[in-house]
Amino acid sequence: MSSGPATHGKGYGISDTKNYQDFTIKEFKLKTPEPSDVTLSIECCGVCGSDVHTITGGWGPLSDDWICPGHEIVGKVTHVGDAVTEFKVGQRVGVGAQVFACLKCDRCKNDNENYCPEQVDTYNSPYPDGVMAQGGYSTVIRANERFVFAIPDAIKSEDAAPMLCAGLTVFSPLVRNGTGPGKTVGIVGVGGLGHFAVQFAKALGAKVIVFSHSANKKDDSFKLGANEFVLTSDKEFEKPYFDKLDFILSAADAAKIPLKELLSMLKIGGKLVSVGLPDEPWSDMSPSLMNPNASCISSTHIGSKKEVNAMLKLAAEKGVKPILHDIIPMSKAAEAIESVKTNKVRYRYVLKQDLE
Amino acid sequence: MSSGPATHGKGYGISDTKNYQDFTIKEFKLKTPEPSDVTLSIECCGVCGSDVHTITGGWGPLSDDWICPGHEIVGKVTHVGDAVTEFKVGQRVGVGAQVFACLKCDRCKNDNENYCPEQVDTYNSPYPDGVMAQGGYSTVIRANERFVFAIPDAIKSEDAAPMLCAGLTVFSPLVRNGTGPGKTVGIVGVGGLGHFAVQFAKALGAKVIVFSHSANKKDDSFKLGANEFVLTSDKEFEKPYFDKLDFILSAADAAKIPLKELLSMLKIGGKLVSVGLPDEPWSDMSPSLMNPNASCISSTHIGSKKEVNAMLKLAAEKGVKPILHDIIPMSKAAEAIESVKTNKVRYRYVLKQDLE
Structure with missing residues (x-):
């Protein structure tokens, strides 16, 4: 019998849009595990313009007292629910800007789960169970397998991460x-x-x-x-x-x-x-x-899992990859955020795990 | 040998967007006749919101000292150029919001003459020969036959007119x-x-x-x-x-x-x-x-001739027609304009010819 999945994660987050550079380390609760959920330990996470819009309050107030951003996530599977069919423990996978949808509506059934009205964003968004989704500037994330993507061997983790949103x-x-x-x-x-x-x-x-x-x-x-x-x-x-x-x-x-x-x-x-x-x-x-x-x-909103898979396949075949400005430890998130905010980044930062 | 086409028309127009209700009667020069042009004597003309936007300056300054509006025109053919194939003198026809296009570009060749970059509007717009196009609150109009439409017998002139733009x-x-x-x-x-x-x-x-x-x-x-x-x-x-x-x-x-x-x-x-x-x-x-x-x-701009013909056919078959607020003499154009401007019109005015 496998051990249970992690119940908590730890990450870098902010509490005040006015002080969006003041990242603090906190422990947070993960969503209730369900049979179709995959849990992964995070290896690296891209820094997206969305992170800046969100933590500076440009897109509106924060949804909680403390927000851990990041939705370009690559890591290793540490646990799979009983109903998970696509993934195995130890596999390298990614998570993008969405972690939940109803998977029952017409949109979800027609490869438009990215437009599901019940969607939950990867962070700054509450799950139906009330738990706040927290992002990838952290140690661990859990999501329904529909929102977990296999990373082709030909693509390095730090190159794959920014593809999952950008x-x-x-x-x-x-x-x-x-x-x-x-x-x-x-x-x-x-x-x-x-x-x-x-x-x-x-x-x-x-x-x-x-x-x-x-x-x-x-x-x-x-x-x-x-x-x-x-x-x-x-x-x-x-x-x-x-x-x-x-x-x-x-x-x-x-x-x-x-x-x-x-x-x-x-x-x-x-x-x-x-x-x-x-x-x-x-x-x-x-x-x-x-x-x-x-x-x-x-205007459009990210893409479907079908499109993620097609994108990663094309990227592997044609050598599409980001130009990385730098790969820095997660503890330096504020540095990357400021570079994105002031439009100095050329073209993506990736944060490497440095917690635990 | 047929007589030559009219060289001038007479109409109700305005000179100042600030005094857009002050219609004056003036004679104006018609475009140089060309082999594919049709000339018609105007029976009636609808009053369109565009007329209001134009003569009040809402869409910008006037293109000439005096502008005769109106682009929902029905009348009788009085002259056809030697190259005209579709129409005969005496036939009841209409003209809408466009009187010219190059008829050579890809757009014109693909039933998108209403998006031709060289298009000339029915009024407040100069022809390539420098003559200012004047609209249908007048006695006569001339246009290339591409912009002249046969009116089905089943549709009355006052019902057809507002269809040609609205x-x-x-x-x-x-x-x-x-x-x-x-x-x-x-x-x-x-x-x-x-x-x-x-x-x-x-x-x-x-x-x-x-x-x-x-x-x-x-x-x-x-x-x-x-x-x-x-x-x-x-x-x-x-x-x-x-x-x-x-x-x-x-x-x-x-x-x-x-x-x-x-x-x-x-x-x-x-x-x-x-x-x-x-x-x-x-x-x-x-x-x-x-x-x-x-x-x-x-947003879209009127329609093509192919679409006018399909519309008139459908309207004749299904009995589509405007609800006319009133049919009044052209000399009362200002009354209709004010009713449109103050959103009192239900739903279209048609002006009947009263000049000559």
Whole structure:
């Protein structure tokens, strides 16, 4: 008979959005174990822009007195419930930005569990049993096996971790909007998400045009696989691309992006998906921006397990991986957070386990 | 040998957006006749919200010293160019909100002439030859035959006129977004455009749910064919419709519509098209409104000739027609304009010819 799963974890968290750099170590309770749950000890965790939005209060107040962020998690399975079929103790796995869904609704049954209305985020979100989900700047996490992903041997843990939110967040809308051979895709913003978007759009076979307001992203864009690089601070940058783009993915985390110009480059009915979710609303949004070409604006939320698996397979085959700014101990989380907040990160921090 | 086409028209127009009710009668020059042009003498013209936005300056300054509005035009052909194949002198025809496109680009060649970058609006827009296009509160109009439409005998002129902008503007996005049997479509706002949208969505076979902030639109909505009527001022009006709508067409001409609530009712990836084009931007627009269900926001511009013909055929078959507030002489244009501006119109004015 196997030993019971862990009941508690320990992690780095914050208590006050005004002092978002003051991480303290605390022990926290894990969700009640259920037959389909997998428990893993955490090896490393990526630092995501979402972590910054959440702990600075940009997306609203904290849901609890103390929040442990982190949702780009790789570790080793330490326990599986009796109903778990996919995973074994000792296996290397990952967890992304979602740890629960009802798994019964139409959305869950149709590979849209990432849009389940009962979803629980990996942190700052309460489970139905009342236990607060805590994230990956910690020792251990438990989740239903639907939200646990096998990591291919070809991908190192520190490269896999950032894919589980940043990678998936761009991979899902790229795939759902037909990115592939014969298509021209615009990627706006080359940061943590965007630098994956360029690689995945390329790996999927599309022609990739990067739009950035930073000339210093040019070399990296080409290294990542861009076919063209366009500086959005150039006057009339959009003109040569009128009616040329099938799809635009904006990873720009900004309240003001050149929406009118970007939309004008889309073919009739083409879509711009913003996976950037700025703290402030878009001030200049108007239906009249879209009616010259019936273009659409959308936003998406991470992706499904089916998409995670497809993404990891493609990444393993094509060598897609993050450019890591640094790999540092979890105790230095505040350093990474500040680098993301001030937009200095190129392009992802990964925190290595240093607790226990 | 036929006589030459008219060289000038006479109409009711305005010179100053601040005094948008001060219509004066002036003679104006018609575009240079070309072999594919059709000239018609105007019998009647609908009064559209666009006329109000334009002559009040809501959509920007006037393009000329004097503007004759009106783009829901029915009349009789008085002259056809040598290359015209579709029409004969004496035939009853209509002209909508567009009078020119290049007819050579990919958009024009693929039934998207309404998105041609060289398009000329029916009024307040210059032709390539420099002549200012003037609208239908006038005696005569000339347009390329692509922008002239045969009116089925079953439809009266005063019923056909408002379809050529208001009807088409809603028919095109309904059709392009798959409105038909088995689909549930939300129509937001029951005015000049919305009252056509309800009828066309029904005629196309969809289940139609009307969302309005005016309880006094309830009876009309059911008369027009709505299956359900929902008051958007009711708290949590959207809750019973979560994940139920395939498509939403918003005809609300307002800077603030309950976007978050409306979008929440869409199925995964569902679209809201706003054909309302308010003067002011939407102040509360944010990607986070769409990421709970990957919904999209779009806007469209009138429709193609192919769609006009399909719309008129369907209208003739199913008896779709406007509810006319009144039919008044063109000299009373200001009265109709004020009624539209103050949202008193139920649901369309048509102006009858009284010049010459």
